[in-house]
Amino acid sequence: MNNLKIIWSVRTECGPYREVNEDAVFPKTSGSKDLPFRAAICDGLGGHVNGEIASKIATDSMETEESNVSIIINNANVKITDYQKENSGSNGMGTTMTAIIIDDNGLMQVGHVGDSRCYVLSNRIMVKLTEDQNVPGYQNVLEQALGTKDKLNIQKVDFQLSKGDVVFLCTDGLYNEFGEEYLKKKLQEGTSADTLVGEALSQKPKDNVSAMVINVMSK
Numbered sequence: 001m002n003n004l005k006i007i008w009s010v011r012t013e014c015g016p017y018r019e020v021n022e023d024a025v026f027p028k029t030s031g032s033k034d035l036p037f038r039a040a041i042c043d044g045l046g047g048h049v050n051g052e053i054a055s056k057i058a059t060d061s062m063e064t065e066e067s068n069v070s071i072i073i074n075n076a077n078v079k080i081t082d083y084q085k086e087n088s089g090s091n092g093m094g095t096t097m098t099a100i101i102i103d104d105n106g107l108m109q110v111g112h113v114g115d116s117r118c119y120v121l122s123n124r125i126m127v128k129l130t131e132d133q134n135v136p137g138y139q140n141v142l143e144q145a146l147g148t149k150d151k152l153n154i155q156k157v158d159f160q161l162s163k164g165d166v167v168f169l170c171t172d173g174l175y176n177e178f179g180e181e182y183l184k185k186k187l188q189e190g191t192s193a194d195t196l197v198g199e200a201l202s203q204k205p206k207d208n209v210s211a212m213v214i215n216v217m218s219k
Helices: 051-060 069-086 178-190 195-200
Strands: 004-013 023-026 031-034 037-043 097-102 107-114 117-122 125-128 138-141 155-160 164-168 209-218
Touching: 004 023, 004 195, 023 051, 023 107, 023 209, 037 051, 037 209, 051 069, 051 125, 069 097, 069 107, 069 195, 097 164, 107 117, 107 209, 117 178, 125 178, 164 178, 195 209
Parallel strands: none
Antiparallel strands: 004 031, 004 209, 023 037, 037 097, 097 107, 107 155, 117 125, 117 164, 164 209
């Protein structure tokens, strides 16, 4: 029996040092709705051409009837690869993608490529469900990203959500500014994505900054 609803807040900002915001989020605005619910956060590869196009193609791919998160990520990868074939000068574009789909019963699928993150705060315990896919010893170099290879090794995690849980999606531009204990404290206090991104911006981050806070509530 579905007696859960979602209230979410979302914010993405360029930050003071970058000229373009290469992060992208889905949904683009905060809101509330009954289950099912889907969301994604993507970080276009900085220093590469068209990172902002790659991340937008990825988030736009969430607008589909498809309910398997791995298929959605693979489809986005094909679209980004095709874009590069059709647009000379865009070779090397790519993006991370961390996507979730929560079904009617509160079961969350997570699909993940890159180093954006999905956390869950449940029963006062914060769990990082995704693994950062960076090359060991090189924090800024990804092992894989959408648009950079034909076959992705998508991390897939299922998590049963309950009333009171909080799902937190963010790009590295946010989590590099805060320790996990601080993030946990803020999420327990009910802090919105708007406030968290604002706090990160006050520290003059060198990257784009994006976050989504997803609260699981009873109807």
